[in-house]
Amino acid sequence: MLKLFLQTHCSRAATSLTSVPAGPTCVASRGPLCVCVGLGPRSYLGIINVGAINFFCNYEESRGNYLVDVDGNRMLDIYTQISSIPIGYNHPALLKLMSNPNNLSTLVNRPALGILPPENFPDKLTESLLSMSPSGMTRVQTMACGSCSNENAFKAMFIWYRNKERGHNTPSEEDLSSCMVNQAPGCPDLSILSFMGAFHGRTMGCLATTHSKAIHKLDVPSFDWPIAPFPRLQYPLEEFSRENAQEEARCLEEVEDLIVKWRQKGKPVAGIVIEPIQAEGGDNHASPDFFKSLRNIARKHGCAFHVDEVQTGGGATGKMWAHEHWGMDDPADIVSFSKKLLTGGYYHRDELQADKPYRIFNTWMGDPSKNLILAEVLNVIRRENLLEEVTRSGKALLNGLYDLQAQYPGMLSRARGQGTFCAIDICDDATRNSILLKARDKGVLLGGCGDRSIRFRPSLVFKEYHVHIFLNIFNEVLAQHK
Amino acid sequence: MLKLFLQTHCSRAATSLTSVPAGPTCVASRGPLCVCVGLGPRSYLGIINVGAINFFCNYEESRGNYLVDVDGNRMLDIYTQISSIPIGYNHPALLKLMSNPNNLSTLVNRPALGILPPENFPDKLTESLLSMSPSGMTRVQTMACGSCSNENAFKAMFIWYRNKERGHNTPSEEDLSSCMVNQAPGCPDLSILSFMGAFHGRTMGCLATTHSKAIHKLDVPSFDWPIAPFPRLQYPLEEFSRENAQEEARCLEEVEDLIVKWRQKGKPVAGIVIEPIQAEGGDNHASPDFFKSLRNIARKHGCAFHVDEVQTGGGATGKMWAHEHWGMDDPADIVSFSKKLLTGGYYHRDELQADKPYRIFNTWMGDPSKNLILAEVLNVIRRENLLEEVTRSGKALLNGLYDLQAQYPGMLSRARGQGTFCAIDICDDATRNSILLKARDKGVLLGGCGDRSIRFRPSLVFKEYHVHIFLNIFNEVLAQHK
Numbered sequence: 001m002l003k004l005f006l007q008t009h010c011s012r013a014a015t016s017l018t019s020v021p022a023g024p025t026c027v028a029s030r031g032p033l034c035v036c037v038g039l040g041p042r043s044y045l046g047i048i049n050v051g052a053i054n055f056f057c058n059y060e061e062s063r064g065n066y067l068v069d070v071d072g073n074r075m076l077d078i079y080t081q082i083s084s085i086p087i088g089y090n091h092p093a094l095l096k097l098m099s100n101p102n103n104l105s106t107l108v109n110r111p112a113l114g115i116l117p118p119e120n121f122p123d124k125l126t127e128s129l130l131s132m133s134p135s136g137m138t139r140v141q142t143m144a145c146g147s148c149s150n151e152n153a154f155k156a157m158f159i160w161y162r163n164k165e166r167g168h169n170t171p172s173e174e175d176l177s178s179c180m181v182n183q184a185p186g187c188p189d190l191s192i193l194s195f196m197g198a199f200h201g202r203t204m205g206c207l208a209t210t211h212s213k214a215i216h217k218l219d220v221p222s223f224d225w226p227i228a229p230f231p232r233l234q235y236p237l238e239e240f241s242r243e244n245a246q247e248e249a250r251c252l253e254e255v256e257d258l259i260v261k262w263r264q265k266g267k268p269v270a271g272i273v274i275e276p277i278q279a280e281g282g283d284n285h286a287s288p289d290f291f292k293s294l295r296n297i298a299r300k301h302g303c304a305f306h307v308d309e310v311q312t313g314g315g316a317t318g319k320m321w322a323h324e325h326w327g328m329d330d331p332a333d334i335v336s337f338s339k340k341l342l343t344g345g346y347y348h349r350d351e352l353q354a355d356k357p358y359r360i361f362n363t364w365m366g367d368p369s370k371n372l373i374l375a376e377v378l379n380v381i382r383r384e385n386l387l388e389e390v391t392r393s394g395k396a397l398l399n400g401l402y403d404l405q406a407q408y409p410g411m412l413s414r415a416r417g418q419g420t421f422c423a424i425d426i427c428d429d430a431t432r433n434s435i436l437l438k439a440r441d442k443g444v445l446l447g448g449c450g451d452r453s454i455r456f457r458p459s460l461v462f463k464e465y466h467v468h469i470f471l472n473i474f475n476e477v478l479a480q481h482k
Numbered sequence: 483m484l485k486l487f488l489q490t491h492c493s494r495a496a497t498s499l500t501s502v503p504a505g506p507t508c509v510a511s512r513g514p515l516c517v518c519v520g521l522g523p524r525s526y527l528g529i530i531n532v533g534a535i536n537f538f539c540n541y542e543e544s545r546g547n548y549l550v551d552v553d554g555n556r557m558l559d560i561y562t563q564i565s566s567i568p569i570g571y572n573h574p575a576l577l578k579l580m581s582n583p584n585n586l587s588t589l590v591n592r593p594a595l596g597i598l599p600p601e602n603f604p605d606k607l608t609e610s611l612l613s614m615s616p617s618g619m620t621r622v623q624t625m626a627c628g629s630c631s632n633e634n635a636f637k638a639m640f641i642w643y644r645n646k647e648r649g650h651n652t653p654s655e656e657d658l659s660s661c662m663v664n665q666a667p668g669c670p671d672l673s674i675l676s677f678m679g680a681f682h683g684r685t686m687g688c689l690a691t692t693h694s695k696a697i698h699k700l701d702v703p704s705f706d707w708p709i710a711p712f713p714r715l716q717y718p719l720e721e722f723s724r725e726n727a728q729e730e731a732r733c734l735e736e737v738e739d740l741i742v743k744w745r746q747k748g749k750p751v752a753g754i755v756i757e758p759i760q761a762e763g764g765d766n767h768a769s770p771d772f773f774k775s776l777r778n779i780a781r782k783h784g785c786a787f788h789v790d791e792v793q794t795g796g797g798a799t800g801k802m803w804a805h806e807h808w809g810m811d812d813p814a815d816i817v818s819f820s821k822k823l824l825t826g827g828y829y830h831r832d833e834l835q836a837d838k839p840y841r842i843f844n845t846w847m848g849d850p851s852k853n854l855i856l857a858e859v860l861n862v863i864r865r866e867n868l869l870e871e872v873t874r875s876g877k878a879l880l881n882g883l884y885d886l887q888a889q890y891p892g893m894l895s896r897a898r899g900q901g902t903f904c905a906i907d908i909c910d911d912a913t914r915n916s917i918l919l920k921a922r923d924k925g926v927l928l929g930g931c932g933d934r935s936i937r938f939r940p941s942l943v944f945k946e947y948h949v950h951i952f953l954n955i956f957n958e959v960l961a962q963h964k
Contacts, residue, residue, distance in 0.1 A: 051839025059591040070601045081594040082845045094590040108576040109541040112563040114534045119552045144627045151685040162701040179699040187704035203633040204687030217661040219644040222669035357533025363564045
């Protein structure tokens with residue numbers, strides 16, 4: 001029966017009829033995705049939530065930049081599991097690592113890292129996460145996923161803020177008793193300022209700072225926290241520097257107004273959270289000056305500054321962290337990560353360390369087997385100079401997108417990117433979704449973001465010749481649509 | 483430097499001075515844990531949050547019920563990484579599984595399960611989670627950890643409740659626009675009813691239903707959700723059935739009052755969440771009748787009923803799920819799990835399925851490598867009849883605790899348990915913590931819970947002879963304290 005399931009729903013013909021494009025959909029969406037939504041999650045044996053499934057994959061046969069489906073179709077993967085595969089599929093260095101019997105124990109004995117870490121955990125942390133610490137940060141807290149990373153980063157900011165308000169670390173009796181029943185002052189009315197279009201995850205704290213698509217938030221209770229506009233820039237950035245600077249100034253002014261307003265409301269802003277490039281929300285960029293000013297505003301108003309690099313971190317912008325492009329010694333108080341880093345977590349400045357044990361804590365607090373793989377991924381990145389490769393491929397990709405945009409002005413606009421972390425807008429949502437499906441039928445897997453953008457998220461082993469393979473196919477798809 | 487760190491802080495002598503007992507501490511705690519709190523998280527190279535670390539472990543050398551520390555000390559482990567090791571350390575069946583080259587691909591290619599699952603994922607689900615589905619549930623949603631499981635279970639209940647309120651699945655324009663800015667009606671004022679003493683996790687949605695210790699909640703904003711009293715029973719249960727029934731009736735009455743009150747407040751209760759045995763909060767039991775009545779109250783008031791089996795699930799009570807002891811065909815609408823199941827997730831009845839794709843979603847949505855291990859763990863449980871072993875060992879353990887309680891009436895009370903999921907109260911917090919440390923120095927690793935309880939959380943391979951080894955050592959420790 002399972003075989004039948006796979007055969008029925010995973011052949012190329014079937015997937016074309018029943019699948020959604022490789023990007024989040026929206027409650028009100030039209031076009032090919034409705035076919036799948038219409039089929040509903042009750043099909044497929046009714047065992048799992050499968051409404052979003054594109055197709056089933058043969059990961060054994062997948063290699064490097066190529067993902068293979070269960071029918072043996074081989075696709076150039078420029079979406080890489082929502083940007084979470086750092087060095088391609090089945091990299092020989094990782095296969096070798098996982099075949100090493102010395103690593104078996106790490107795979108079968110998952111510790112409670114916060115209380116009983118393995119002997120080699122400090123070494124593995126030093127080889128992996130600590131070898132790439134953002135400037136100004138020497139501390140890291142691992143977590144199991146991106147949402148948990150952001151949730152705990154928020155908690156660290158709340159704890160820091162309240163201790164600052166108290167002037168000391170000792171809670172009152174009233175703090176201790178009121179927090180047990182969810183009430184102030186123990187559970188204070190503090191807020192996190194986020195940006196319209198942001199995506200920081202889907203657990204309830206994160207979700208209160210996520211504002212990219214209604215489908216993520218609908219029907220879930222939330223917090224009355226301030227939401228600032230994210231700059232809506234014109235591209236290419238260098239051609240619109242005056243207009244863009246004005247737009248950024250407008251947004252920064254709004255941020256300060258909101259901080260003041262929420263303080264007056266009795267819900268002070270403990271922290272500001274922002275992505276270096278709003279990814280899920282449509283690949284929205286802002287200038288280094290914008291982030292520098294925002295960092296200063298945070299400091300001026302006593303708010304912690306949290307840079308969410310869950311999607312941007314790990315090398316795709318041509319630097320390990322997107323915030324490195326800002327050129328700051330002290331870019332943030334907290335930097336969270338996940339996806340390409342294979343483990344979730346966050347770096348933080350010393351003062352954001354919770355004052356007592358068990359305040360930031362859970363059973364697993366990460367997974368040492370992922371740190372093991374990450375350490376080897378970093379070896380490969382260094383040995384193969386992958387950040388330079390990304391910069392080179394990224395240039396070729398963006399130039400190619402500029403060319404196509406000139407060639408199809410009615411269909412394409414706003415090509416933009418940093419490294420291979422690129423995107424382009426399509427004239428409308430329906431055309432975008434149709435292009436995504438056609439590209440897949442021609443062997444290229446892409447993802448959408450925002451209302452009508454396509455985002456490019458290849459792994460770090462995406463070379464210039466892969467860019468040209470992609471551009472040729474993309475050109476063919478666009479030509480058919482013209 | 484790291485070597486020095488390990489040598490300084492991990493020898494038996496050093497750990498006795500600097501470590502905390504293997505259970506969560508509390509803001510106001512006294513006794514040996516203050517030594518570690520006093521050392522503060524700034525020691526240990528200042529790279530990670532280490533305030534809660536007991537000691538570093540040598541997992542390679544650990545076997546079955548025995549955990550080995552970096553100095554080679556071998557301890558009978560009755561805490562098992564906060565109850566998360568199902569069949570002991572380095573089980574040969576798991577080592578064999580992880581050595582199988584056919585599984586390499588699963589280890590190095592982590593998919594975005596919600597969109598591009600591996601070909602064998604339905605098979606692995608069928609072999610693992612679906613082979614142990616709770617009664618009335620054929621659907622499962624995997625997640626990466628316990629908190630994410632509960633967060634998403636809550637979201638599923640909110641979505642279900644709102645669609646029921648609407649009478650259909652189509653949100654209004656106002657729903658869609660208001661949710662983007664965290665406001666009603668799109669982000670409605672719904673609530674989850676939880677119980678005092680409960681622990682459901684530490685991310686912000688979960689944390690609003692957690693009420694076990696102040697240290698978990700202090701300084702984190704929360705929701706105004708109703709909190710009912712959990713029955714405070716007298717043990718042994720069979721000796722106090724009349725008193726306990728009265729206490730349970732009182733709590734159930736309060737539950738109904740709160741549901742009505744919160745509806746009147748404009749914050750209707752969408753779901754009730756409860757643990758079959760409150761674990762972190764002090765191993766508090768309630769009768770099958772209590773849970774049956776609670777299930778009926780939920781149904782009567784149109785609330786979903788969510789049973790959190792993150793700590794109780796996986797066999798330690800002598801059944802795969804603790805709620806099986808209630809003997810109900812339809813025990814819950816949602817059952818969440820993690821820890822011993824190695825992957826997080828939740829089962830749910832059909833109607834709790836989110837109506838559209840991407841409503842319950844994140845990048846990884848679990849980890850197929852954990853399902854692989856779980857499938858083999860279940861094979862071992864069946865092959866070795868481990869649930870029967872647990873029932874047998876659990877009886878020996880509880881009888882032993884009854885004997886010790888009779889022997890040390892001033893020090894021990896309220897011995898209780900189901901299977902090996904047992905606990906006993908110590909006269910006060912300081913004595914409890916001292917006993918935990920002394921037991922460890924004699925080679926037995928235990929954990930605390932509640933204000934002054936010790937909880938027993940061995941793995942499923944804990945045999946009757948391990949019980950006797952433990953009881954002898956425990957008796958020695960108690961005799962010294964008398």
